Amino acid sequence: MKKHFLASCFITFFGISLLLGCDQEKRESLSFEKNGHQKSPSIDAQRSWKVDQKGIREISFDDIVFEMNDDTAFSQALLPEDVVSLKGQRIRIRGYILPSFQQTGLTQFVLVRDNMECCFGPGAALYDCIVVKMAPGQTADFSIRPVAVTGIFGIRELKGPDGNHLAVYALTGDAVQ
Secondary structure, three states, X not given: OHHHXXXXXXXXXXXXXXXXXXXXXXXXXXXXXXXXXEOOOOOOOOOOOEEOOOOOEEEOHHHHOOOOOOOOOOOHHHOOHHHHOOOOOEEEEEEEEOOOOOOOOEOEEXXXXXXXXXXXXXXXXXXXXXXXXXXXXXXEOOOOOOEEEEEEEEEEEEEOOOOOEEEEEEEEEEEEO
């Protein structure tokens, strides 16, 4: 009963935070050009992910960006081919665990691009979050610091009660560092 209540609270909190979103105009990418000026993620950039000795692809949130207008409904046709090619692949991605009511023993959480802005403003980008469900027997603990999550990448549309998309990316996590 208590676990069901906590799961309901988490899902409600997650849904509200994604529905209300982050202020995209204030959020900046954390990548920089050689001259020190910030640059925004390049959708059309040639993507070549580093693969470690264990076959894990190192990616960032910049790598899974896709173009979408505010007035356009999401469809998987919007996803670049190289993002779709990650489906079923082991990846490692860095981000922040979206706070929830539970601090330890997390079996699912939302990994977000950054924690630099409040997550309750309008216009959150669908590509700025990944719903992580830990593999059976694995858990994670909340941290205010960035974490690296390793697991199997997936594309799974999550819609709210109003039919709007809350998230489109999923990860079956096997490690959080």
